[in-house]
Amino acid sequence: MDFPTIIQILDSAVRLMTPLLLACLAGLYSERSGVFDIGLEGKMLMAAFTSASIAFVTGSPWLGLLAGIGGAMLLSLIHGLASITFRGNQLISGVAINFLASGMTVLLGIKIFGLGGRTPALTGGGRFGEITLPFAETLRDVPLLGPIYADLISGHTILVYVAFLCVPLTWWVLFRTRFGLRLRAVGENPASVDTAGVSVTRLRFVAVIIAGVLCGLAGAYLATGLSAGFVKEMTAGRGFIALAALIFAKWRPVSALGATFLFGLLEAIANRYPNLDLGVITIPSMFMNALPYILTVIILAGFVGRAIPPRAGGEPYVKER
Amino acid sequence: MAAAAKQGGRPETAAPYAIELKRISKSFGPVQANKDIDLRVPRGTIHGIIGENGAGKSTLMSILYGFYKPDAGQILIDGQPITIADSQTAIRAGIGMVFQHFKLVQNFTVLENIILGAEDGALLRPSLSKARDVLKQLAQEYQLNVDPDETIDELSVGHQQRVEILKALYRQADILILDEPTGVLTPAEADHLFRILEGLKAEGKTIILITHKLREIMDITDNVSVMRRGQMVASVKTAETSPEELAELMVGRKVILNVEKAPAAPQAPVLEVRDLKLVDDEGVERLRGIGFDIRAGEILGIAGVSGNGQTQLLELLGGYPEKGATVSGSIRMNGQELDLTGTRSDARTRRERGIGHVPEDRQVEGLIMDFAAWENVAFGYHDQPEYQGGLLMDNARIKADAEKYFEDFDVRPRNTHLAARNFSGGNQQKIVVAREIERNPDLLLIGQPTRGVDIGAIEFIHRRIVELRDAGKAVLLVSVELDEILALSDRIAVMFDGRIMGERLPAETTTGELGLLMAGVTDTENHPASDGIPPEQNHVEDLPKEPR
Amino acid sequence: ALADPALIFDLGGKFDKSFNEAAFNGATRWVEETGGSYKELEMQSEAQREQALRRLAETGANPIVMTGFAFGDVLNKIAPDYPDTKFAIIDMVVDQPNVQSVVFTEEQGSYLAGVMAGMASETGVAGFIGGMDIPLIHKFECGYAQGFKATQPEGKVLINYTGTTPAAWNDPVKGGELAKAQISQGADVVYAAAGGTGIGVLQAVADAGKLGVGVDSNQNHLHPGQMLTSMVKRVDNAVYDAFVAGTDMVPGVKIMDLAADGVGVAIDENNADLVTAEMQAAVDEAKAKIASGEIAVHDYMTDNACPVE
């Protein structure tokens, strides 16, 4: 594997991990506050649809992005209503949201565009373009660092950089601000927050809404960054992978970066080597496709210990029975 | 009703009361926890509240603190009517509360817990550094020393409670509510706490103290109110009442406050423990070579400040040392060696060997809170032959036993189909004790038997323990309540830092001496610190000498 | 009265931008020309196949056309129950007296696409991206590879399959990523046989300024100037013919090969500039040779293997 190849694989990994990272951070906020969220998939899907639609109609990816955030947030609010206000089962609510999104997106798509659930392809200005960072070209020839800067770091859509900025930001919010302190507390022991005179409901809603925003970014990136429009079920299970990454990362932002990068990298490698020829046998494509998942299990079992979720996670806060 | 009319503790000063509750009512669904409660607490006094488990004490105080909203009634602070919608309001009104089940974030540091909800500014750093200074002052002022950077789960319950008190003080509470604060404290810790309370009182702060211990009431309260079945049945000046009267007011019948028991008639050793060592998964030595015997028909009391290995000892004897712990030594039960490791070392096997166990924490270990009471009655014994009907369990049989236990132990409410969590702690405890005692084990391990339990229940549970002993069974009693230890034990061993510091006979020792041992002060006279060989071994003939 | 024909789409749905859609177009053309009406159904579950076939047969629809090999087994089972109804199945051979089995020689069409790719490619590396790793798609892949190697013997064909779940047909993101991976390995012509995933592939290819090859329907319009061609599989003709023939549809195997214009490469205003004269010539030559049998394009299905690569 020569250097350029490595750069290309890493470059691909970055693109593949970005939606996972955003969704993973979304889940992090929600679950740190004690609200489990297996509806990441659905929220991303909805965001992908709304962003693609609006981006197509208005021709502006930014308006699309707003719409994406709006779409995801709508589902977040449903999740909040069910699992916070009405203390419903958070898992059921999440499942419902996934169904709702996969149905609604196509239904609306057919109704609006009549393309069997797809949105028309976005052309030119309708998508987020790739940003070339300053001096990328001039620095390209610098050995080692040049290509890393020019090919790996430069040349992604704005949302990629946003996603990566979200990691230190999340860390800072979580561990350096009042909000973060309360957020972590409400996920560990809501009664402690309640008796300290802070509203559990408000905190959790804020967290769930932030999750919506991040899922919105993720969905918009899928539909208006990576591809040019919405295709039904286009999230293709990424929400669940993000969930896995979240647990993998033990609900910590920086580890989340690592975990999602690992998933991205494994997939990129599998893409690059679709059927490894081991001389004796060539591994069939199916197994190369499954490789990321197999390795995940191995790594999980081998190197990652027990993951303890936020203590109050999944439990609605009930004072009076 | 008339009870409220009997306004004892009203002082002559016409000054408005720090707290005045008028006709407070609260029900949880069908349960009326508080009914038309009146309460007046003069400023600068310590006011005791007593009552049976489930009488409504915690609820009433939680209402005052804005944790629950009352269905009806009025609250006045310093004569001003106020609606306490949430704890925020209560805190602003200068009310602080130490809940019986602490409201701390386990994996937060002390400092973080202190500032939670009382941060100044959106950034943590400044708040933390400010809190650090304030904490220093408070610590000196009230001898409330805790390491601000420890995480809560590293702290003993006693220290956790300090954190709760500091939380209140940090918020400048001048009305302080403590719900069963001494339930988890050693006598020393308790005395320390009371000195603090006296200090606060001297500063003119008002204190409400919920407790099940009449001695504490008599010692430090100015007035005391008694609750029963959700109502306030009396409020009297402490000076004008007696423990007996209070007990009767509480329970509604005469209560014998001191255990009377015949002298023990010990026989052959049932349990022989030698050089027991346990190192937990963090590599901390929890047991450093414990050795003792318990003979049939005697109660060995183990005194000690909580966190000195008693829990590990009980769990190890009970057959479930914490995960990843390494253990060594020997345990003999009725002369038979018990496995310390492997599949035959589990709790199930221990029970087969005739060891019953009332765990220290009834809510986390002793019961499945969501199971119906009758199901809990089989817990741990669910695989006993008599509960099996072919492939299935014989639930009818279990229910029958449950009814019997409820009858024998007077568990209230007398409804075996309620979930365990809907019983008060006292009654929860009765269920556990009943389960273990009715099995009539050769050896009963019993930890903190009466923690948080009302005197009616305490009297009852104590009596049953003594009866078991008189039936020729062995009992290992672990308690942080010295009174309890002294009242029940035939022999007392004191644990400190994973060792047994020495053994005493109740008749021949004093709280003072025990207190010293509990603090790790080994005395020079003829009781050396145990090196794993029980002191009395030399005068117990029938003890098989082990090869060393 | 003359019975209405019926058309059943496979799970992909009629707007799969691919061969279900092609079938739909055929039906639509028939409607436009004859003004007739027909019944159409979309599957949503495996268990419904039999239900749909029987219900249509019982409601008197005739002929009944279905797209996709997945119907083969069921059709084989129920066709005898409706001897008076004519059935047509695409991509599968069902040996029943009242069934017409329409099979396409995808390898031949793909061969032509491969030839064009061979001539268009400057790097000598071509890419192929399939949906799921199943025999049908290997047919495309193998023909394409043969055509490419025929023009660039030293050339290389990169092959990727998107996934192993139904999502593999609807994952444009992964499709795009695979395309980028192949491009980064030098591919400058990429052929997508992956349904909805293909949309992402062709998009990524166009973004990178490389050439894409569409599949099934004529997809040249997706990225004018960036689509070398599309390997069209005239499912629309098959459906159209069946509908036109109506109840007189001839049972038996109907092979839609180059000769029958069943497969081919689309050349229209969208890719006219890309198709050089010699490219055109090469394609025509290959066509002729295949027709004459001089070139025998290997069919993956015969031995589950591909001679090249």
Added chain:
Amino acid sequence: MDKMPKWADVILTPLISLVLAMAISALVILAIGESPTEALKTMVDGALGSSYGWGFTLYYTTNFIFTGLAVAVAYHASLFNIGGEGQAMLGGLGVALVALALPWPHWGIALPAAMIGAALFGALWALIPAWLQAKRGSHIVITTIMFNFIAAALLNYVLVNILRPVGSMDPASARFPEGAHLPSLADMAAGLGIEWGKNTPVNITFFIAMLACVLVWLLIWRTRLGYEIRAFGRSEPAARYAGINPVRIIVITMLISGALAGLMAINNVMGEAERLVLNAVEGAGFIGIAVALMGRNHPFGVFLAALLFGFLYQGGGELALWTSIPRELIVVIQALVILFTGALDNMVRMPLERIFLSMRKLGNG
């Protein structure tokens, strides 16, 4: 000391929730310019209006019962088994291997053998995640998600490269021998001289599913193992205090769970398709999660929820087949039903409780 009578909690609340869900669905249908009443009529007729409709409804119900029970059993040990999909796929493989192994003389012999195959493969697919959870603490949610993908890859490979008959375009196994064909309810009814559900896929497995419900109920609430599973699920420390071995419980529970998921294959693979196709499970594993949660992890609840989903599936299928309403509408309706009956149930329960309390108060005086 409940706040309202049990019947109100288990019957009234879900019913009202269901009505709400349907009301919203109606609005959605209106929004896409179709007629709710027509849609409802089509669905009810198509799913429940004829023995034919029932034949499909019950077929889907059977699938969902198995996957629902699988999730429910694991849930009692507080294990969230998202792997039903993969376990059911492997179960299908087990069935196929058994069915194709011998020229079975009679289904009566083939069925038990195939059941063993299905249960075994399903259980084995659950074993690894279970073991990793028990021994290494690897979170079962991740591992089961991963194993769904791995199962799909495995099945893809096996069908294309091993089980596919030579020359067949279809990535599917060969047809099972006659002797391995299960009697459909139609056949059985016909045996009794009744004309019922001709050409419908529902088959004898339906009874097996109902039997499974009863057995699971017995297991969970009447056996020692069930007692231990529930106890462990509620509190691990308590379980250890009671001498319950966590590793044992986790592994056994997941084996049972996986086996149940695997058994679904008896219905769809052996009973319906009579061969193994790539897309055999069709997401039933995920529906199982909804079914279990909605059924409150109680076998009877699971049965009802499965029936409801069977109805929605078949009714929705009819809707898509015979009207211009897109099939995705049904997914939306499913979502709303799950949401209202499963997650927003307190929205209905809370006011009801208040009503009943006040009624009781009036009653008391």
